[in-house]
Amino acid sequence: MGSMSFLDKLLEGVEVEWKPLGEVAEIKTGQAVSKNMISENQGTYPVINSGREPLGFINIWNTNNDPLGITSRGAGVGSITWQEGKYFRGNLNYSISIKDKNQLNVRFLYHLLNEIQMEIHSLCTFQGIPALNASNLKPLLIPIPTIEIQQKIVAILDTFTELTAELTSELTSELTARKSQYTYYREKLLSFDENQVEWKTLGEVLTIKNGKDYKSFKVGDIPVYGSGGVMTYIDTPIFEKPSVLIPRKGSLGNLFYVDFPFWTVDTLFWTDINITVVLPKYVYYYLQTQKLADLNMAGGVPSLTQTILNKVKIPIPPLSEQERIVSILDQFDTLTTSITEGLTKEIELRKKQYEYYRDMLLSFPKN
Incomplete structure (x- = not known):
C-alpha cells in the first residue's frame, strides 16, 4: 500500500x-x-x-x-x-x-x-x-509530463531493470559454476584406465534401433521424440523400458534419457540395453562425455550410423559402482535443473513486477 x-x-x-x-x-x-x-x-x-x-x-x-x-x-x-x-x-x-x-x-x-x-x-x-x-x-x-516527473519515473523503472540484471547475473554465475562442477565430476567419475575395468563396445551391451514414422497413430500421451526433443504425443509406444536416445541426424550431441514409454522418429536412434551388464542411465552419462559429433561421416547434415556407434567403447565397472556414479551425477543434474528453473521463475517475476509499475506509471489519461 x-x-x-x-x-x-x-x-x-x-x-x-x-x-x-x-x-x-x-x-x-x-x-x-x-x-x-x-x-x-x-x-x-x-x-x-x-x-x-x-x-x-x-x-x-x-x-x-x-x-x-x-x-x-x-x-x-x-x-x-x-x-x-x-x-x-x-x-x-x-x-x-x-x-x-x-x-x-x-x-x-x-x-x-x-x-x-x-x-x-x-x-x-x-x-x-x-x-x-x-x-x-x-x-x-x-x-x-514535466522533465522532473520523467526523471522520477525513470529512476523507479530503472531500479527494477537493474535488480533483474543483477539477479540474472548472480543466478547465471551460480548455474555456470554448478555446471562446471557437474562436468568436472562427470569426467572424473567416468574416466577409467584401460586395465582398471572391463571395456566393451556399445554393440555388445545394447541394441541400437531405428525410429519410425508416427503419423498413422492417434493422439495420446506417449511422447514422440525427434533429434530436437519432444515433437508431439501419440497413443502407441515404440518401447516401454529405460532407453538412451541418440541422434541419427542433426544435433549429434543432443542425447536423451527416457524411463517411460516413448516413440522416436527416424532422425533418432533408440536403444534396448542389457541391464544385467550396464545401467541405461550410466550409458547416458558416459555418452555425454564422448564427442559424438566427431564421429560424423556426412558432408551435409551431420549424421551417425549404427555401424559407427556399435564400435564406440564403454567402460563397464560393477553394477554397484555404476549405481554409485549415477546417484552422484543425478544429484548434480537435479541441482542444475533446480537453479535453471529458479532463474527462469525469478526473471519472469521481476519482469511482471517491472511491467506492473511501468503500466501504472505510464498510463496517462488523454485530455
Whole structure:
C-alpha cells in the first residue's frame, strides 16, 4: 500500500502534453549492413539491426550516445532497442533521436515505447516481410509530463531493470559454476584406465534401433521424440523400458534419457540395453562425455550410423559402482535443473513486477 500511495502522489496533478513522436524525435534509418560485411570487418562495435541482440561486431561505428531505436523490418519488427556508447546501426533499425533533451528524457521514452509496444505493432504491416514505415510511426502520440516527473519515473523503472540484471547475473554465475562442477565430476567419475575395468563396445551391451514414422497413430500421451526433443504425443509406444536416445541426424550431441514409454522418429536412434551388464542411465552419462559429433561421416547434415556407434567403447565397472556414479551425477543434474528453473521463475517475476509499475506509471489519461 505504501508503494501505491507514493505512486499516486507522484502522478497527482501532473500536467501531461501529448505530442506526435515525429515532433519530439528525429526518426532515421541506419546504414546498410550484411553478415558478409561483418565477417570481413570484425571488430568490437555492436551491430544493431533487426533484433534486440547484436547481429555481430564490426570495426566501424556510425552511432554514438544515441541508444534508442525501433526495428523496422523482419520477425522482430516494432521491437524497442537500446544500445549505449558507440555502435553500428543497420538499415533495419530506426534511430529515435530526441530533439530537445530538456523536454524529453531518452530513457523515459524507452520505457514509454515498451509500454505502448502493442500500439506500435498495430502500425506494422505483415504482408510479406513484416515492416514498419517511419511515416506511420511519426504521428504516434506520446504523453510528455514535466522533465522532473520523467526523471522520477525513470529512476523507479530503472531500479527494477537493474535488480533483474543483477539477479540474472548472480543466478547465471551460480548455474555456470554448478555446471562446471557437474562436468568436472562427470569426467572424473567416468574416466577409467584401460586395465582398471572391463571395456566393451556399445554393440555388445545394447541394441541400437531405428525410429519410425508416427503419423498413422492417434493422439495420446506417449511422447514422440525427434533429434530436437519432444515433437508431439501419440497413443502407441515404440518401447516401454529405460532407453538412451541418440541422434541419427542433426544435433549429434543432443542425447536423451527416457524411463517411460516413448516413440522416436527416424532422425533418432533408440536403444534396448542389457541391464544385467550396464545401467541405461550410466550409458547416458558416459555418452555425454564422448564427442559424438566427431564421429560424423556426412558432408551435409551431420549424421551417425549404427555401424559407427556399435564400435564406440564403454567402460563397464560393477553394477554397484555404476549405481554409485549415477546417484552422484543425478544429484548434480537435479541441482542444475533446480537453479535453471529458479532463474527462469525469478526473471519472469521481476519482469511482471517491472511491467506492473511501468503500466501504472505510464498510463496517462488523454485530455
